[in-house]
Amino acid sequence: MKDLITYLTALADDELVLGHRDSEWTGYAPILEEDIAFSNIAQDELGHSLALYSLAEALGSPSPDAMAFERSWNQFRCCRFVQYPKGDFAYTVMRQFLFDSAEQVRMNSLASCSYDPLRDCSAKILAEEAYHLMHTQALIERLGDATEESHIRMQTAATAAFAQALGIFEEFEGEEELVKQRVIVASKTLKDEWLSTVIPILTKSSLKLPVRGTVPECVPDLGGRKGAHTEHLSHLVADLQKVYQMAPGGSW
Amino acid sequence: MQGWGRMKALTQHTADEVWTALKQVMDPEIPVISLVDLNVIREVSVNGSDVSIRLVPTFSGCPALDMMRQNVVEKLRELGFENIDVHVDRTALWSTDELSDATREKLREFGIAPPVRKGTSLAVTLMLPVECPFCRSKETRLEGEFGATLCKQLFYCDGCRQSFERFKPL
Numbered sequence: 190m191k192d193l194i195t196y197l198t199a200l201a202d203d204e205l206v207l208g209h210r211d212s213e214w215t216g217y218a219p220i221l222e223e224d225i226a227f228s229n230i231a232q233d234e235l236g237h238s239l240a241l242y243s244l245a246e247a248l249g250s251p252s253p254d255a256m257a258f259e260r261s262w263n264q265f266r267c268c269r270f271v272q273y274p275k276g277d278f279a280y281t282v283m284r285q286f287l288f289d290s291a292e293q294v295r296m297n298s299l300a301s302c303s304y305d306p307l308r309d310c311s312a313k314i315l316a317e318e319a320y321h322l323m324h325t326q327a328l329i330e331r332l333g334d335a336t337e338e339s340h341i342r343m344q345t346a347a348t349a350a351f352a353q354a355l356g357i358f359e360e361f362e363g364e365e366e367l368v369k370q371r372v373i374v375a376s377k378t379l380k381d382e383w384l385s386t387v388i389p390i391l392t393k394s395s396l397k398l399p400v401r402g403t404v405p406e407c408v409p410d411l412g413g414r415k416g417a418h419t420e421h422l423s424h425l426v427a428d429l430q431k432v433y434q435m436a437p438g439g440s441w
Numbered sequence: 442m443q444g445w446g447r448m449k450a451l452t453q454h455t456a457d458e459v460w461t462a463l464k465q466v467m468d469p470e471i472p473v474i475s476l477v478d479l480n481v482i483r484e485v486s487v488n489g490s491d492v493s494i495r496l497v498p499t500f501s502g503c504p505a506l507d508m509m510r511q512n513v514v515e516k517l518r519e520l521g522f523e524n525i526d527v528h529v530d531r532t533a534l535w536s537t538d539e540l541s542d543a544t545r546e547k548l549r550e551f552g553i554a555p556p557v558r559k560g561t562s563l564a565v566t567l568m569l570p571v572e573c574p575f576c577r578s579k580e581t582r583l584e585g586e587f588g589a590t591l592c593k594q595l596f597y598c599d600g601c602r603q604s605f606e607r608f609k610p611l
Contacts, residue, residue, distance in 0.1 A: 226586065229587040230587075235502050236501030236591075237502070239502070239531070240531040244531075313532065313533070313534050313535070316611055317500060323564060323586060324587070
């Protein structure tokens with residue numbers, strides 16, 4: 190039970206933190222349609238974090254609000270990838286694409302999850318996520334080789350984001366036990382599937398990656414699943430919790 | 442004491458009556474369709490003055506959910522129930538494919554193009570022609586996969602030169 194709570198918390202933290210980063214584009218995105226798109230994506234990710242925290246709550250974890258607003262930043266278990274500042278729009282698009290592709294692979298794998306509530310929840314998340322992936326993949330394909338500047342920006346984003354994205358697949362604490370109970374599929378297996386999905390799409394978009402075939406040749410950015418975070422997370426969590434901490438437990 | 446017990450018994454409602462009453466609770470953002478039309482009320486069980494409801498969110502991140510829940514509670518209180526339990530089930534699937542033709546027509550009359558029924562591929566579904574809810578022209582195009590709320594997308598009609606929204610097929 191403890192292992193499953195840890196796992197659900199890590200997934201929910203990924204969604205919450207990335208959703209917060211996406212929301213930072215509200216009012217600032219380069220064009221109105223993208224402002225609307227990333228505000229929608231942010232809201233979806235927050236919804237998914239709420240669904241996953243609720244599953245953990247049913248197993249004895251604190252409430253979703255307590256998880257989001259009452260924990261210290263070093264208690265989060267999100268990967269480091271979602272913690273980095275939003276960067277330019279190219280980095281935002283690249284991160285969202287790499288993350289959502291990974292989420293699609295994960296949620297697909299949970300269709301055979303032995304824990305029914307998580308299996309059902311993954312189907313709901315998958316249906317909503319389809320819109321994100323379609324949107325960011327289309328942007329990658331268009332911006333990858335549209336103009337010289339768009340190519341340079343997308344290439345810079347791909348170079349920075351790829352090693353970070355591998356951190357999504359850092360092993361969870363207690364993962365072995367969950368794999369044995371057929372609750373989840375091993376992170377290593379998911380990573381291989383993800384690599385074989387994203388590499389062709391990025392290559393086709395004229396982007397170079399630090400890989401040989403489908404084997405990464407870069408140091409993955411690990412630590413988040415064990416609580417070894419970037420300093421960026423401390424600022425993000427302070428921002429996220431600021432209003433709540435003025436009147437803890439207050440109702441609005 | 443016995444008298445009070447009997448009076449309570451007289452004001453009790455059946456599950457069917459609760460379903461009928463919930464047809465008057467409208468979606469907070471699309472006030473022409475009820476929560477029953479929207480297929481978010483999944484179970485009603487009544488036991489004397491206790492009632493319990495299973496409520497399924499449309500999109501996981503829909504911010505109207507709390508208002509829906511509150512409006513359901515108010516309606517049930519109006520009916521005289523004392524112990525009201527509205528359980529939010531975040532794991533159940535919700536799909537626009539379940540919306541009835543009558544509900545789709547209400548959406549159209551309200552000015553929102555109804556969702557098409559989803560095929561096997563979302564990309565293909567989104568390429569199907571969409572009829573403008575105002576002038577019925579099919580000369581329309583998708584302006585953005587996203588819209589002003591999670592459940593809508595932005596379209597433009599070349600027939601009447603107006604923007605309109607379409608309920609997102611989910």
